[in-house]
Amino acid sequence: MAVARFFERNYAAVGAALSISRDALERTLAARTIGLLCGPDVEGDANARWTAEMTVALLARLYPRLSLEAPPALADALTTLAVAINPLVEIVRGDDVETAIVIGGRRSPLPPNAIFAGARGWVAHVARTPVPAGGPENPYSAGAAGCIAVGEVFRHVFRASLRPWVEPRDLAFSLLDYGRDAGASLPVPDVDLSEVAFFGLGAVANGALWALGRHRALRGITWLVDAETVDLSNLQRYVLTLDVDEGRSKPALAAEALRGTGIEPRPRASELEEFAEGYPAGFSIPTVCVSTDDVPARRATQALLPRTVLNGFTGDRSLGTSWHRFSDDAACLACLYHPDHPGKDHTQIVGERLGLGRQRASLLWATRAPLPDQDLRTIADHLGASVADLAPWRGRALHDLYSDVVCGSVALDVRGIGRLETVPLAHQSALAGVLMAAELVKRSHPELETVSQPERLVSWDDVLRPPPPAGRWAHRRSRAPGCFCSDRDYQAAYRRKWLVAR
Numbered sequence: 001m002a003v004a005r006f007f008e009r010n011y012a013a014v015g016a017a018l019s020i021s022r023d024a025l026e027r028t029l030a031a032r033t034i035g036l037l038c039g040p041d042v043e044g045d046a047n048a049r050w051t052a053e054m055t056v057a058l059l060a061r062l063y064p065r066l067s068l069e070a071p072p073a074l075a076d077a078l079t080t081l082a083v084a085i086n087p088l089v090e091i092v093r094g095d096d097v098e099t100a101i102v103i104g105g106r107r108s109p110l111p112p113n114a115i116f117a118g119a120r121g122w123v124a125h126v127a128r129t130p131v132p133a134g135g136p137e138n139p140y141s142a143g144a145a146g147c148i149a150v151g152e153v154f155r156h157v158f159r160a161s162l163r164p165w166v167e168p169r170d171l172a173f174s175l176l177d178y179g180r181d182a183g184a185s186l187p188v189p190d191v192d193l194s195e196v197a198f199f200g201l202g203a204v205a206n207g208a209l210w211a212l213g214r215h216r217a218l219r220g221i222t223w224l225v226d227a228e229t230v231d232l233s234n235l236q237r238y239v240l241t242l243d244v245d246e247g248r249s250k251p252a253l254a255a256e257a258l259r260g261t262g263i264e265p266r267p268r269a270s271e272l273e274e275f276a277e278g279y280p281a282g283f284s285i286p287t288v289c290v291s292t293d294d295v296p297a298r299r300a301t302q303a304l305l306p307r308t309v310l311n312g313f314t315g316d317r318s319l320g321t322s323w324h325r326f327s328d329d330a331a332c333l334a335c336l337y338h339p340d341h342p343g344k345d346h347t348q349i350v351g352e353r354l355g356l357g358r359q360r361a362s363l364l365w366a367t368r369a370p371l372p373d374q375d376l377r378t379i380a381d382h383l384g385a386s387v388a389d390l391a392p393w394r395g396r397a398l399h400d401l402y403s404d405v406v407c408g409s410v411a412l413d414v415r416g417i418g419r420l421e422t423v424p425l426a427h428q429s430a431l432a433g434v435l436m437a438a439e440l441v442k443r444s445h446p447e448l449e450t451v452s453q454p455e456r457l458v459s460w461d462d463v464l465r466p467p468p469p470a471g472r473w474a475h476r477r478s479r480a481p482g483c484f485c486s487d488r489d490y491q492a493a494y495r496r497k498w499l500v501a502r
């Protein structure tokens with residue numbers, strides 16, 4: 001069967017979501033052909049084409065056999081894209097398709113599970129019946145519709161493993177204010193992003209750049225900061241990456257994605273700290289989009305006091321974005337990750353995922369002591385691995401093991417992979433990025449901002465359930481008591497820096 005080269009990573013992601021064995025995953029994927037059916041009207045409709053492109057950029061990373069039907073030029077382009085992502089993917093025509101995403105008008109018979117996807121202006125639609133099309137071009141809603149439709153395909157394919165199963169519901173929501181229909185006839189304007197830095201160019205940033213790269217009327221300077229190169233496991237969910245991109249610099253790949261816009265990309269292959277230290281007189285970039293894996297980088301980003309911070313995140317089954325300005329009473333980015341906030345703190349999560357318990361994990365994390373054999377045995381037992389599997393981390397710090405195995409690229413084929421619960425699904429990361437990109441554009445354009453949602457946090461808390469209905473995506477968040485945003489000196493520094501009135 002033609003599973004992708006990065007199948008181990010697919011297994012880690014799907015296994016985390018569903019507790020499915022590796023064999024069962026392979027069998028399930030082998031037994032299915034996923035369809036993408038594009039009507040004849042799709043070619044002249046930018047939104048429909050973008051939804052189709054996002055759909056293929058996600059489906060080709062997991063499903064080994066796709067049935068693509070579209071007008072000839074588009075079918076060629078989508079086939080080329082699918083094969084470039086996974087050269088082993090099988091593209092068939094009119095095979096026995098049970099589940100398909102349908103874009104644009106269709107007259108031919110539809111499969112039993114037809115999922116209609118489309119976008120109109122700022123409004124994304126995913127439903128069981130044909131959805132509205134036309135309207136102004138909008139890569140954010142078009143991309144979001146593609147991600148959500150792929151999520152519905154995933155839920156259908158793995159329906160037997162989803163307990164409780166929740167029936168899909170028809171969805172229409174506006175990426176402008178997260179209500180039902182705002183901006184359906186409002187074009188995306190020309191937007192000057194001024195100067196923006198992207199901290200971290202992982203899967204979430206890939207989704208953001210995918211959308212920004214299709215918004216041609218964007219201007220400004222964009223710093224693209226990440227020290228890493230693309231590794232094989234990243235192909236599981238980085239929507240910008242193709243098979244040939246393994247080993248390429250992440251900033252260079254990101255810069256390429258912005259080629260069709262008026263943005264001047266400034267790729268920087270460096271660590272965030274190193275990049276920030278290049279501003280000894282005070283960090284002067286007004287806007288930062290942060291989507292790194294770790295909480296400390298988010299706190300550090302907020303402490304640099306950019307005028308506006310955009311955050312894109314994925315959690316165990318969640319995804320979302322948030323936006324922050326330090327001077328008002330709403331939560332700053334650090335508030336969302338404040339240890340006193342209700343919810344689990346970082347070492348508690350580490351302790352649970354590795355079976356160490358919170359106290360032991362806190363101690364090992366704080367001291368960075370070499371991992372003793374006893375703890376390695378505990379972790380191996382918890383993960384269903386052998387101590388030999390974990391031998392590479394003997395004598396190294398807990399931090400190294402956690403970031404390599406859980407957050408990073410080292411794949412372990414272990415029974416307990418589901419307990420690691422951290423490799424997001426491709427559509428989960430991509431949607432978080434698309435939502436972050438929409439916030440960036442909205443918060444960079446005063447008129448758009450006046451018609452955007454006032455709430456700071458936008459989230460979908462469980463991607464194994466249907467997405468929230470319109471009106472349930474945006475959440476108010478107040479400051480966390482004890483966070484540094486309540487500190488007078490920080491507030492004064494922010495106001496001086498951006499000349500914000502009290």
Ligand SMILES: [Zn+2]
Nearest residue numbers: 332335483485
């Ligand atoms: Zn705060």
